[in-house]
Amino acid sequence: MNFLDLAKSRYTTKSYNPNKRATEQTITELKEILSLSPSSINSQPWKFIFISDERLKSELASVSYFNQQKINEASHLVVFSVIDDIQQFENQIKQNLPEGSVNYYNQFLKPKPEAEIKSWLEHQVYLSLGFFLSACASMNIDSSPMEGIKNEEYGKILQLDGYKALFAVAIGSRNPEDSNQPSIKAKSRLPLEQTIQSF
Template identity: 30%
Template structure:
């Protein structure tokens, strides 16, 4: 039996971005929901969960977004599951928004005095530490970056389960969003597309993984 370090390194050495899926092979409901639980349980700044996940099963909508989703064509054509990862809008992620009040009081169950302190701390973080109000789009860009935490956890959970996956940014955001909004998939007042991710089983072998050596990516400062 492998030790934990070997297990981790072997897992990441052999995890590949799937370039083609076998449409006849489907991920079980149990495996898919385990992957989504890994996403749901992912960490976020202050625990504010600035994301939502859309499992897109509708073939008609997939067909409509395909021309604008060059990076998702093979996923749309053969993957077992295609998930759209949404990011909360700047409106929802501003320190005094209704959404953050809901999370703080109803999900995290902080009493009013502690909730007020957390809001003040988050206000200081947004205004002073990261200066997220200095240019239009900065707050949304910061929020969107956080969605890559559950994305990464989904990739890892899938690999552990032996499920192939593809993280996807290859699409025209404006055109794909137009389709999804017109189809009523989500409300653009509260969400925007961050990325996509697909799951299934590969229909081909992958080229050998290439990465820079450790001494190029790790600098130790004593």
């Protein structure tokens, strides 16, 4: 299936089959794919946490608003977190990035207010989300990106030291009766002419 067909067929899964689990090989591949996600200056200000343990998944589901059921049904929950300590981030890039990348950060980003720097860091994690959802679609894995989580509660439960949970993605196999799948409910998008321009 080419990428256009994948884009037409992928959707945000609302109901999962709790009896179908993702294989260890699949999860290992997804972990490697996420580790290869793109980010500005290769900054990688993230931590990705894969959760299959049912007790822990259920605890996180309980602080996920209306997403509770899909998390409990899904095979795995993947939590996307961002580094929340700017000094820790600066130490990380100093140790791992080439001088040119560090100089770019020091010249163009470090002088900005803390809130703007943290916003930039969060944007990098969102880049990885698009990469991850596309990977899932290419591997025939259903997914549900969710910002509807209690971020601070996630941080406490997962003991995220120096990181902040931004959002989570449930993954697994859809319930065949999930009413949100494109074969039942047609995708709704603005007309291409309204959102795409060419010059």
